[in-house]
Amino acid sequence: MLLEDLQNWYDVKGIEKIDSPSLLVYPRRVKQNIKRAVSMAGGPEFLQPHVKTFKCQEVVHLMMNEGVYKFKCSTIAEAEMLAMSGAKEVLIAYPMVGPKVDRMVKLILAYQDTQFSCLVDCPAQAKHLSDHTHLAEVYLRVYLDLNVGTDRTGMKPGKNAEALYDLCKSTSHLIIMGLHVYDGHLRQIDIKERRLACNEAFEPVQKLASKMEKKYGKEVSIIAGGSPTFPIHAKREGVVCSPGTFPYWDRGYALSLPEQKFTYAAVLICRVISRPAKDLICVDLGYKAVASEGPLGNRVWFLDYPDLEPVSHSEEHMVLRVQEDMDLTVGKLLYAIPYHICPTVAMYDRVLSIEYEKVSERWVTSARRRRINI
Template sequence: MTTATAFPPPALVFEERLEPSTVADLDSPALVLFEEALESNLATLIRLAGSAARLRPHVKTHKMPNLVRRCEALGIHRHKVATIAEAEMVAQAGGRDVLIAYPLVGPKLDRLMKLRAAYPETTFRVTLDHLRGLTDLEETVARHGGPHASPVPVLIDLNVGMNRTGIMPDDRAIELALKVADSPYLSFDGLHAYDGHIRDENPGERLHSAEIMVHRPWSLLRNRLIERGVAVPRIVLGGTPAFPAHATLAADEPTAEFSPGTCLLHDAGYATAFPDLPFRIAAALLTRVISRPAPDLLCLDLGHKAVAADPKGPRVFFPDWPDAQGVVHSEEHLVIRSNLAADTPVGTAVLAIPYHICPTCALHRFAVVARQGKIVDRWEVTARDRVLTI
């Protein structure tokens, strides 16, 4: 950030606060979770989904075993991850069912087998989107377990317009699903469709996009597979922006599972882009003024190493400085311009709301947890690492 950049508009609602005595003892920069808001978000997730059993939240947002345990206690026993480390973290936390929704290639295939052996009480599911991936997975299962190996549950990853991973929901997807179903080392476990490209501002338009781009294609594909004698046990749908749409469209679909992630903690990006989402911001960063290089400038200890450097443009919103504009953002420093700078002494502590909470969490080894303004706990961000024990 090298030129003046406006932060998210002050219409963003954030009412959480820390008591002054708590702030005084808390070093900065620090990742802070607000327990009441987090509990509210979990309750809203379950309400929108219809039941805890229909949820498969993506842990890539928080990467914390304590939050996995919170989900399990509420009856959310299915989880979605992007890395082997996240999968292991969920298993260590007592998670019973993990979908690794990321292509496993190279050494990750052997790590999957070791993961299954180390945590036999947890079911690990994977996604596939091409025949080479199927062959490599089969060979890995055979090498590790021989003819008596327990089959790996596989979901076909569909490309519904994101154009990142996935196979088009056409004859090629049918062929891949049939090969999985015929494999002695794999079991066909359903379909997976991620739609991060659906970002219509209007909720009604978002609902229409989800229906056209996701629900119609997967429904047609499911019907074709059933006609070929292949049952489709589950369909795992979407991320946070389209979550309410999927919950509405698949309200009567017993095989549907919803996999939002960001909304567990929520952030300034989604709160401003999708104000209809009924979630509270449950995570913030405590930062301090370390210098005043000019009368209207404040330098904070909130560099790229404490808050995500994406997306391009605004990275944080300051509830106490709604007029703030970013001037320079580097490794350890964030310089902002504000009309309130002249009245803000060096050492002042302030809360900042990340624009993108998921990569921000990964920058912190732990988060402190606040309740009624006081720090009550400390949660390790365990899966920020790429490797735990496997």
């Protein structure tokens, strides 16, 4: 336990000088979460974290300090941020179509100390990637993206997947690395129920991997899971896990994944800007400041006032129902935990690093942009 856990760990001296809304990050707690994830995975070689949550070089470097050098991401900008940070392996877990293919080629040529890979889930896409890499005279590593029930991207493990694997093997400039599985639809709160569903979904994946290993005489790498199934896949021999939210954590996963003991490491600050009625306050935490795709009551949780009830939400305002005797006057500052940290971070071009109750640094959220250089 950190010493700061014995008090209000989120308190910041001089907080009245910080404009709101702002996002604060606590590096000591981030480090604690990274160490826990590495331990759960069985070592840094079995961890390939997704960077969509934090999108900054500072957290990448904290992970590298724990021996993590391979990462997963969703955008070219995130991949470039990782390469600039010194990542050895980067999987862009997103279909490369249209101009993204040309950008992928440029990325490979610009950062040759990093091994890049991407996903493929249909023959047309494989041919498109193969044609472009052949013209550019570069080799592209690919993972076969499998759909085990999320129904977002990927193909079902089976004969069509075998044929696509064979097709990738037959091309001149694609290097098939293995299988990629994201099972984000499995969110049962009971870990036993989640494990049963996860094992059932993974069974055909394992069969496909075994079949390809026998056919080609080479081990098939498997990258599997997100945050909900992370502790389940971590028990599988040789499987690399790719959770993403753990460095900062959030209220949503704290409630729905009770078996994972990560700690909150990112906090929003906001202020009461109006008290339009005796039982209502308005704070400066609108759509532009906190992820708002969930139900109104599941967007933010106030640390010192957990019973505050959101009643309306708009671009720059959040109205909350309060008890009349609450000391929530205009100007009052509130600390809050978002239910969904990933899109919340993407709203801030920088976050404030807090150490020993003071602002120590400003971390640029460089990969929130669509482009960095490429």
